[in-house]
Structures are given as C-alpha cells and as structure tokens.
Amino acid sequence: MARSITILGAGLVGSLMSVILSKKGYRVTMYERRPDMRSATISAGRSINLAMSARGWKALDLAGLRPEMEALAIPMYGRYLHQPDGTSAFQPYGKNNEAIFSVSRGELNKKLMTLAEKEGVKIHFEHRCTHVQVVKNEVHFELPNGEKKELNADLLLGADGAFSALRSSYAMMERVDADQQYLAHGYKELSIPPNADGSMRMERNALHIWPRKNFMLIALPNTDGTFTCTLFLPFEGETSFAQLTTKAAVTTFFETHFPDAISLMPTLLEDFFQNPTSSLITTHIKPWHFQDKSALLGDAAHAIVPFYGQGMNAGFEDCTVLSSLMEKHGDDWTTILNEYDQKRKPNGDAVASLALLNFVEMRDKVADPSFLERKKIEKELGKKYPDQFISVYEMVSFSHIPYRTALGCIRAQDELLEKIMKEESTDEKIAQWVNQYHSTVQQLDFEDGN
Amino acid sequence: MARSITILGAGLVGSLMSVILSKKGYRVTMYERRPDMRSATISAGRSINLAMSARGWKALDLAGLRPEMEALAIPMYGRYLHQPDGTSAFQPYGKNNEAIFSVSRGELNKKLMTLAEKEGVKIHFEHRCTHVQVVKNEVHFELPNGEKKELNADLLLGADGAFSALRSSYAMMERVDADQQYLAHGYKELSIPPNADGSMRMERNALHIWPRKNFMLIALPNTDGTFTCTLFLPFEGETSFAQLTTKAAVTTFFETHFPDAISLMPTLLEDFFQNPTSSLITTHIKPWHFQDKSALLGDAAHAIVPFYGQGMNAGFEDCTVLSSLMEKHGDDWTTILNEYDQKRKPNGDAVASLALLNFVEMRDKVADPSFLERKKIEKELGKKYPDQFISVYEMVSFSHIPYRTALGCIRAQDELLEKIMKEESTDEKIAQWVNQYHSTVQQLDFEDGN
Numbered sequence: 001m002a003r004s005i006t007i008l009g010a011g012l013v014g015s016l017m018s019v020i021l022s023k024k025g026y027r028v029t030m031y032e033r034r035p036d037m038r039s040a041t042i043s044a045g046r047s048i049n050l051a052m053s054a055r056g057w058k059a060l061d062l063a064g065l066r067p068e069m070e071a072l073a074i075p076m077y078g079r080y081l082h083q084p085d086g087t088s089a090f091q092p093y094g095k096n097n098e099a100i101f102s103v104s105r106g107e108l109n110k111k112l113m114t115l116a117e118k119e120g121v122k123i124h125f126e127h128r129c130t131h132v133q134v135v136k137n138e139v140h141f142e143l144p145n146g147e148k149k150e151l152n153a154d155l156l157l158g159a160d161g162a163f164s165a166l167r168s169s170y171a172m173m174e175r176v177d178a179d180q181q182y183l184a185h186g187y188k189e190l191s192i193p194p195n196a197d198g199s200m201r202m203e204r205n206a207l208h209i210w211p212r213k214n215f216m217l218i219a220l221p222n223t224d225g226t227f228t229c230t231l232f233l234p235f236e237g238e239t240s241f242a243q244l245t246t247k248a249a250v251t252t253f254f255e256t257h258f259p260d261a262i263s264l265m266p267t268l269l270e271d272f273f274q275n276p277t278s279s280l281i282t283t284h285i286k287p288w289h290f291q292d293k294s295a296l297l298g299d300a301a302h303a304i305v306p307f308y309g310q311g312m313n314a315g316f317e318d319c320t321v322l323s324s325l326m327e328k329h330g331d332d333w334t335t336i337l338n339e340y341d342q343k344r345k346p347n348g349d350a351v352a353s354l355a356l357l358n359f360v361e362m363r364d365k366v367a368d369p370s371f372l373e374r375k376k377i378e379k380e381l382g383k384k385y386p387d388q389f390i391s392v393y394e395m396v397s398f399s400h401i402p403y404r405t406a407l408g409c410i411r412a413q414d415e416l417l418e419k420i421m422k423e424e425s426t427d428e429k430i431a432q433w434v435n436q437y438h439s440t441v442q443q444l445d446f447e448d449g450n
Numbered sequence: 451m452a453r454s455i456t457i458l459g460a461g462l463v464g465s466l467m468s469v470i471l472s473k474k475g476y477r478v479t480m481y482e483r484r485p486d487m488r489s490a491t492i493s494a495g496r497s498i499n500l501a502m503s504a505r506g507w508k509a510l511d512l513a514g515l516r517p518e519m520e521a522l523a524i525p526m527y528g529r530y531l532h533q534p535d536g537t538s539a540f541q542p543y544g545k546n547n548e549a550i551f552s553v554s555r556g557e558l559n560k561k562l563m564t565l566a567e568k569e570g571v572k573i574h575f576e577h578r579c580t581h582v583q584v585v586k587n588e589v590h591f592e593l594p595n596g597e598k599k600e601l602n603a604d605l606l607l608g609a610d611g612a613f614s615a616l617r618s619s620y621a622m623m624e625r626v627d628a629d630q631q632y633l634a635h636g637y638k639e640l641s642i643p644p645n646a647d648g649s650m651r652m653e654r655n656a657l658h659i660w661p662r663k664n665f666m667l668i669a670l671p672n673t674d675g676t677f678t679c680t681l682f683l684p685f686e687g688e689t690s691f692a693q694l695t696t697k698a699a700v701t702t703f704f705e706t707h708f709p710d711a712i713s714l715m716p717t718l719l720e721d722f723f724q725n726p727t728s729s730l731i732t733t734h735i736k737p738w739h740f741q742d743k744s745a746l747l748g749d750a751a752h753a754i755v756p757f758y759g760q761g762m763n764a765g766f767e768d769c770t771v772l773s774s775l776m777e778k779h780g781d782d783w784t785t786i787l788n789e790y791d792q793k794r795k796p797n798g799d800a801v802a803s804l805a806l807l808n809f810v811e812m813r814d815k816v817a818d819p820s821f822l823e824r825k826k827i828e829k830e831l832g833k834k835y836p837d838q839f840i841s842v843y844e845m846v847s848f849s850h851i852p853y854r855t856a857l858g859c860i861r862a863q864d865e866l867l868e869k870i871m872k873e874e875s876t877d878e879k880i881a882q883w884v885n886q887y888h889s890t891v892q893q894l895d896f897e898d899g900n
Contacts, residue, residue, distance in 0.1 A: 171630070174632075174729055175685070175729050176630075177629075177630060177631045177632055178630055179627075179628065179631075180621070180626075180627060180628055180629070181627045181629075182624075235625070
C-alpha cells in the first residue's frame with residue numbers, strides 16, 4: 001500500500017510536490033504556517049514575482065499546469081541595461097530568442113493549492129511546525145491560539161522554506177553539517193505603475209537592470225501593467241540602506257544613481273519607507289534526508305540568493321527528480337531518498353554558488369563594454385557551433401543540464417572567451433577551442449549523470 | 451555600579467571567567483546543565499585529560515590557580531612516535547625543553563568551581579538553558595523535574611559549550627552567520643593501566659602517538675599512573691568504527707596496527723564496547739556578541755577539533771582578552787564586547803583552522819622521515835637564530851602570539867624549510883631566508899595587534 005505523505009509548507013514547492021504525489025496515488029496532507037492566501041490578504045512570501053525558466057516549466061508540465069500559467073507569464077527575452085550615463089542597451093539571453101518568464105508568485109501559488117485540493121490533498125493552514133523529532137518522525141505544531149498539536153508522520157517532506165523547522169531539527173542531530181550565510185546586501189521592493197492609459201512605462205519583454213557596481217536596481221514586468229522593482233544595496237557603509245533614513249536622502253540617492261527610474265516612480269518615497277528591508281540568506285545542510293522517513297526540498301534544502309532567478313526553478317527540479325526516482329524505484333523509499341540526496345545535493349550546492357556568482361555579474365560586469373562584447377561572441381559561437389557551444393547561462397536557464405555541470409563549466413567558458421578575445425584567433429583555432437570546451441561540458445555532464 | 455553577570459555553563463571556561471569577574475568586583479551567577487561534579491559521579495565532559503600550554507597557564511595566573519595546578523600537571527616534552535614497524539622516536543616540542551602539560555579536566559574543573567564559590571560566585575546546577583530571547587536578554591531554563599524557569603539577565607556570557615543555547619539563539623536572528631561541520635572521524639577513549647608496582651607502562655613525560663595515515667591512536671599520562679588513550683578513526687569505510695563490531699575484529703585491528711599498544715591494554719575489549727564513539731565538531735558564528743548585553747566565549751563561540759590541544763587554551767585566552775579589555779575600558783561594556791568580537795573572532799577562526807590542519811600532521815606527516823628531518827632543522831634554526839626564528843608550533847603552544855598570526859605564518863614557514871631542505875643552502879643564504887621569515891611574522895603580528 002502506498003505510504004501516506006505529510007508535507008510541511010504549502011508554498012510553491014510543497015504545493016507542486018503534493019500535486020505530483022497525488023497524481024501518483026499517494027494520500028497527501030499539507031501543513032502551512034500562514035492563513036490561506038486565497039481568502040486572506042497576505043503577502044505571498046519573499047517576492048512579488050519571479051523568473052520561470054526551463055526547469056520550472058518542466059515541473060509544471062508534470063502538474064499539468066503549464067498552459068494555464070503560460071497565459072499569465074510575461075516573456076523576458078533579455079536584459080535591458082540602464083547605464084549611469086543615461087544610455088541603454090539590450091542583451092538577449094539566448095541565441096534563438098529564448099526567454100525567461102515573469103510570473104506572479106502569489107497567482108502561481110494559489111493555482112497550485114487549488115489544483116492540489118482538486119487532486120485530493122488536504123491542506124491545514126495556520127499550523128506552524130515548531131520542530132520534528134526526526135528519529136520518531138513526530139511533528140510538532142503550534143496554532144495561532146497557542147494550542148499545540150503533534151502527529152506521527154509516515155513519510156515527511158519538508159518544503160517549509162529557508163527557515164525550515166525540519167532543517168533545524170536535522171541540524172540538532174549528531175554529524176549533520178549545516179551552515180547559513182547572509183549577504184552584506186539587503187533588498188527592498190518598489191514599484192513602477194502603468195501610464196494613465198494603462199500602457200507600460202518601460203519595455204515590457206525584458207528584465208530591466210540598473211547595474212551600479214556594488215549595488216543595483218532591477219525591474220520585472222507584471223500583467224497588470226506595473227513593474228516590480230527591487231533595490232539591492234549593502235545594509236551598512238558609505239552607500240547603504242543605513243544612510244537612506246530621510247526622504248531627502250532617498251530622493252538624492254535615486255536622482256544620482258537612477259535618474260531615468262525615479263521619474264517613473266511616483267510612489268517611491270511611500271514605498272521606500274513602508275516596505276521592509278529584507279535580508280538574503282544562503283543555507284547548506286547535509287544530509288538532505290533521514291532513512292526512508294523524511295527529506296528536505298526547495299529552499300528548506302538549499303536557500304539561495306535570487307540573482308540567477310533559480311530559487312523556484314531549483315525547488316521545482318527537486319520535485320521532478322523525486323518524481324523520476326519514484327518511477328525508477330517504485331515504493332522503495334529508502335532507495336528513492338538516498339539517491340535523491342546523492343544526486344541532488346551537489347546540484348543544490350552548485351546552484352547556490354551560481355546564484356552568488358551571478359550577483360557580481362549582474363550588478364557589476366554586465367555594465368562593462370568588454371562584457372557586452374563577450375556576450376556577442378557567445379551568441380555568435382552558439383549560432384556557428386550549435387551542437388558544440390552552449391553557454392553557462394543557457395545551461396542554467398534553458399536546459400536541464402545539472403547545475404553542477406554548469407558551475408563546472410564556468411572556468412572552461414572563461415578560458416575559451418578570453419582566448420578568443422585576446423589571442424590572434426583564426427577560424428581554425430576557434431573551432432579547435434570550441435571543441436575542447438565541448439569535451440569539458442560532456443565529460444562533466446557525464447560525471448554528474450543527472 | 452558594576453553590572454551583575456550571568457554565566458551559562460560552569461565548565462572550564464565559564465568557571466574561570468566567573469573567578470576573574472568576581473576578583474574584579476562583579477556579582478556573578480552561574481547556571482550549569484549538569485549536577486555538581488564534586489558530589490556526583492559524572493563524566494567531566496568531552497575528554498578525561500587535556501594539554502595545557504602557555505595560553506592556559508596565563509589565564510590560570512589571573513585566577514591565582516597556577517601553583518596548585520602545576521603540582522597536578524604532567525609535563526610532556528615532546529611526541530613519542532610509535533611507528534608501524536615497531537620502532538619509536540622522540541620529537542621534542544620546543545628548542546629549550548618546553549613542555550605542554552597533561553591535566554585532568556575533571557580536577558581542574560572542580561578546583562575552578564570551588565575557587566569561584568570562594569570568590570562569592572553562586573552556581574545553580576541542573577539548570578539546562580533551553581533558549582535565550584536575545585533582544586530582551588531573557589534566559590529560559592528547564593530543570594530535571596520538567597519545571598521551567600526564566601530570568602532577565604543584565605549581562606549574559608555564554609560559556610555553554612559546543613552546543614551552546616545562547617549560540618543557537620543568536621543563530622535564529624536576522625543576519626547571523628553560523629556553521630557546524632563534523633569530521634568524518636570519530637573518537638573513542640581507552641586506557642593503559644600502571645604496572646603492578648604502580649610504575650607507568652610507557653615513557654611518562656611525552657604525548658604518545660601511533661600515526662597511521664588516515665587514523666591514529668594517542669595517549670596522555672595521568673597522575674594515577676594510567677594513560678588515557680584516544681583512537682581517532684573514520685566512522686565509515688574500509689578501516690572504520692563501522693567495521694569494529696566484534697571482539698575478534700577489534701583484536702585483529704589492534705594487533706595489526708598497534709601491536710605494541712595492545713599488549714599494554716588488558717581492558718581493551720571492555721573499554722572499546724563500553725565507551726561511546728564520539729563525534730568531532732567545528733563551529734563558527736558571527737557575531738560573537740549582542741550590543742552590551744551578551745557574548746559567547748570558549749567552545750560556545752568556537753568549538754574546534756582537539757588536534758592542536760588548544761580547545762581549552764583558546765577558551766582561557768578568551769577570558770584573558772576579556773579581562774584586559776575590562777582593564778582598558780572600565781565599565782563600558784558596549785566597547786568591551788565590540789572590541790572583544792573584533793579582535794577575538796579572527797583568532798577563533800584561526801585556531802579552528804590550525805586544529806584541523808594539525809590532524810593531518812599528527813596522523814600522517816609526523817611519521818614521515820622527511821618530517822623528522824624538518825623538525826630537526828626547525829630546532830637548529832631556533833637555536834641559531836633565537837630572536838628571528840620561532841616555529842608555528844611554538845607560536846601556538848609556547849607564546850601568546852595571536853592564532854591568526856600563527857596561521858598566517860604556515861606558508862612562510864613551509865617555504866623557508868623547503869628552501870633549506872631542497873636548495874644549495876649556504877649559511878649566508880639561510881640567514882637571509884630566516885630574516886625574510888622574521889619580517890613576515892612581525893608584519894602579520896603587527897596587523898593582528900592582539
């Protein structure tokens with residue numbers, strides 16, 4: 001008989017996993033800390049919108065939710081750079097007009113919850129998991145009125161986010177390695193409304209970036225004609241949130257660094273002082289599972305910074321990997337969870353590193369003329385050697401190549417492009433270098449064997 | 451008026467700190483999880499004996515406990531190597547007959563507690579701190595009968611060990627970085643009794659090591675004529691604790707790898723199966739303090755592995771540093787705790803790294819003939835250039851040079867000794883290289899400015 005499954009967290013990853021499990025015939029119960037976001041007006045979580053790419057779509061296919069979400073997703077075909085001198089530039093993400101998609105976190109989460117219930121999943125809201133007795137698989141909850149509850153889980157999945165109670169409970173056990181590192185930067189969400197006629201105030205099909213070396217502003221389009229902007233800035237120091245405590249300081253800061261943006265932000269000061277300044281955490285834990293009893297997925301296993309737009313995509317890929325392991329191993333959960341941990345943990349570590357590295361790229365390198373030149377060469381290589389050259393960005397965002405392979409290719413890609421940009425390069429030499437790069441990718445991908 | 455101080459943990463570091471604070475006129479209350487080890491028969495903690503070196507003695511001077519402990523300490527003047535082929539060798543630790551001292555953890559702790567009480571410190575036993583509300587400085591305890599207690603601390607010091615409740619409470623706060631990493635090796639304590647006439651079965655004034663590449667056995671002398679042996683071995687794998695599940699397996703393992711030791715260990719099998727296999731954790735946290743309200747010290751701030759014999763010494767040095775900051779800044783605890791964190795945290799990180807690196811040295815390198823040769827050269831250099839050459843080992847064990855300086859000198863020392871061992875070295879060249887090394891040490895030491 002199929003085991004009964006308890007999921008902590010009805011966020012994106014928990015809800016999607018519950019749908020996949022229900023479709024496979026498992027009885028699933030989900031416990032969520034917050035009230036039902038479909039009836040209450042609450043924040044959807046960490047950010048208003050997110051960037052869906054290949055790994056996310058693949059998981060939505062499994063849930064059967066792709067067509068419905070595609071109708072609500074705004075394709076972003078590249079980065080729209082807003083330079084300090086007022087000029088702008090567009091950098092396409094892919095060579096074949098590929099896009100990443102701006103999606104409302106709240107809408108996606110609500111649809112997943114409704115679909116889950118349709119599939120027979122029972123969701124208990126306002127159940128905050130305080131801790132788990134891991135060996136006994138005993139889950140403890142606290143309700144808003146202070147009431148305490150406990151249950152014995154058969155199979156427990158922790159999709160309860162960056163501050164996961166299951167993760168903390170693992171970390172209390174002997175020989176569990178764990179770490180949490182905060183970025184020196186925080187972030188604050190701001191907004192650009194539509195014009196009076198409803199039209200958008202900037203290019204709709206792009207991810208806007210104002211790269212300013214040690215800080216940056218970005219903006220993603222929403223279906224209601226607004227843009228959600230996010231300012232990433234150090235908490236402390238000369239140019240930091242700590243300095244922006246008065247309306248005058250904020251105005252001066254935006255006028256100095258983002259003159260083209262401030263003119264589009266009539267509610268800047270209200271937004272700035274009303275919205276929280278949030279922190280950015282990266283976490284690692286080892287192992288990700290306990291026997292055949294429990295496992296972590298999504299942010300609970302690997303909270304990462306948002307700079308590659310891969311947080312949700314990585315969490316959804318955890319679901320796809322678990323799903324394919326269930327197909328491979330049937331009801332043998334000892335093997336499923338063990339293989340999930342072995343295969344997936346190195347990729348969780350890799351996407352965490354990729355996300356941290358991409359912060360430097362976004363806020364600093366993208367504005368560099370040699371970076372633009374480099375991106376152009378990448379694109380040309382991709383067109384000339386379509387079977388041999390795929391850039392690291394394309395691997396991460398437009399393929400299902402393991403994150404660890406992509407991370408492993410960064411150095412090879414850097415070497416390839418530096419050689420092309422610096423040395424006397426003939427067509428013959430380039431062909432040879434591209435071939436070397438291709439071998440590296442293949443070898444790494446083979447080693448990962450995801 | 452002097453603030454009232456609450457200390458969590460009446461172990462070595464907490465008890466010593468309480469004595470230092472009492473002598474300075476502070477009113478100190480200490481809360482200890484375990485019963486009073488002076489009246490109950492309980493284990494003293496992680497290990498039976500430990501190696502006291504310069505930093506430890508300096509702190510005992512502050513407490514006025516040095517003479518009393520010296521009478522109970524056994525000097526170990528070097529490593530006594532037991533090679534696989536049955537031969538042995540002695541490596542002196544210092545060039546001037548310096549020693550590290552084998553001390554009973556339990557005796558030292560009891561003396562410190564008694565001294566603390568004599569100084570007016572109140573110790574509450576069997577009070578397990580469950581968590582601290584850091585911002586409010588509200589400390590929560592659980593008693594053996596399940597009763598809960600709480601108190602509001604004025605100034606709180608967490609000396610509550612590697613699994614510190616104050617540390618965990620810090621780690622729950624925004625923007626606190628924390629990590630815990632376990633070694634793949636565990637350890638088990640064993641014993642060598644005295645001969646029938648009370649004499650010791652091996653050289654008394656040495657730290658005995660049986661280095662065997664990926665694992666090792668060590669032994670420290672005790673005043674009762676016994677040696678406490680510790681086996682460090684991987685938990686899993688071909689040669690590991692996981693394989694040693696039968697008496698036959700243990701006997702074969704010791705006969706194969708430690709033939710000269712097994713003949714001295716009549717209770718090997720009883721000890722092996724009665725004593726626990728323990729794990730080895732390294733932790734980091736940032737910051738180490740909160741405003742002028744609380745701070746971590748000892749293992750609570752920096753749990754480290756035992757391979758440099760510096761765990762207690764580093765914790766005691768935390769106390770000396772805090773003591774000198776009190777002399778410098780009087781009652782200005784905002785400045786004291788801030789400067790303590792700034793100065794001490796890099797040294798806590800450094801001693802953690804030194805301890806991990808020394809594991810490789812102890813279990814693997816010390817047995818290498820070229821390592822013996824190198825140690826001989828180190829000694830000669832120290833004698834020939836007493837003002838210019840001090841080895842990293844001497845810095846750590848026989849000086850008060852900051853750990854971070856010592857860690858920073860490893861590469862310079864490696865380069866110096868490799869040059870002397872490999873190149874055509876004239877006296878003139880050596881004098882020049884030693885001079886370079888000396889500059890490096892001075893520069894690093896100046897940067898640290900501990």
